[in-house]
Amino acid sequence: MNKKLVHTPEGVRDIYGEEKAKKTIVERFLQEKIHCFGYLDIQTPTFEFFDVFSKEVGTTPSKELYKFFDKEGNTLVLRPDFTPSVARCAAKYFTDENVPIRLCYQGNTFTNTSELQGKLKEVTQMGAELIGDDSIQADAEMIALTIEALYHAGLSDFQISVGNLEYFKGICEEAGLDEETELELREFISGKNYFGAEELLERVGVNKKDKELLLRVSDLFGSVNILEDAKNAVSNKRSRHAIERLEKVYQTLCSYGVEKYVSFDLGMLSKYNYYTGIIFRGYTYGVGDAIVKGGRYDKLLSQFGKEAAAIGFVIVVDDLLAAMGRQNVMITGIEEPVKLYYTENDFPEKLMEAKGMRASGKRVELLHE
Secondary structure, eight states: OOOOGGOOOOTOOOOOOOHHHHHHHHHHHHHHHHHTTTTEOOOOEEEEOOOOEEEEEEEESSGGSSSEOOOTTEEEEEEEEEEHHHHHHHHHHHHHHOEEEEEEEOOOOOOOOEEEEEEEESSEEEEEEESOOOOOHHHHHHHHHHHHHHHHHHOOOEEEEEEEEHHHHHHHHHTTTTTTHHHHHHHHHHHTTTTHHHHHHHHHOOOOHHHHHHHGGGGGGEEHHHHHHHHHHHHHTTHHHHHHHHHHHHHHHHHHHHHHEEEEETTTTOOOOTOOEEEEEOOOOTTTSSEEEEETTTTGGGGOOOOOOOOEEEEEHHHHHHHHHHHTTTOOOOOOOOOEEOOOTHHHHHHHHHHHHHHHHHOOOEEEE
């Protein structure tokens, strides 16, 4: 046998046996909770036209996409992210809908990066999108749903960190930064490259006060108490409104009874440029990255021809399972099949017995004695 053929390429893996059984159960638990909130399933193609994930849309960088061509010469990509696909569907099929649209999905995404650091290039994601609702209650619903879904799946030790891009954008606007400089600065701060951020701000001539504010953003994290400090640190209306919205979202989350899982981080700046306001991430120990990513993207649907506010989240199922395994979380519901042995003489009787057990919902494995 050719040894190369039995191995997978770098960044992908086989999942089978007990691990696959656990994954299926966790996915079912997550889906149960998402459905409880009234979300309906949607299935989008594994590959789309390149423009669905273009730079203008603000999604994954082109160099990290798996690209190929169809026979007509169109550039196609394997989806790196569900949100633009769902936004495209909503714009196409719900053009005239004025009531909120609740959609949820499950499937694999693909990212072509050489900087693996233990991460997979193909991962399973489950998520939900609430389209056509720009309210504080919608923000709170998505965060509360995330918390309840993780808890329902069996995870109890986690934290949802919430930020608001409008806070950072308000300071950038006050400092006179153009969009290109803001995006470059966001990349430096997201990557914890404070020397690069400081050098950029000096190069574009930002005054001392605004420079200190921008560099201090990453220090504004913690409990709900940091919101008051963040509001007092700024004078522009855009940033102050961002904090006031976070305060109201927190009050609503208290009504849900999930506030103990919530913290705040004003320095949270996503690499996805389509996010416009509230953003959040879910963290737990046992994995080095967020197991949940979400946020508001009020301008994304306009790229596909529909003006509508929206907010959503995605759970990286593979990372969630890895965390649960390292935390020794018991995943219940794995049913071992009943082993029913037969001989040549009693096979018809054993087969009838097996059929009866299977009809009642039992798993039965027929084995030659």
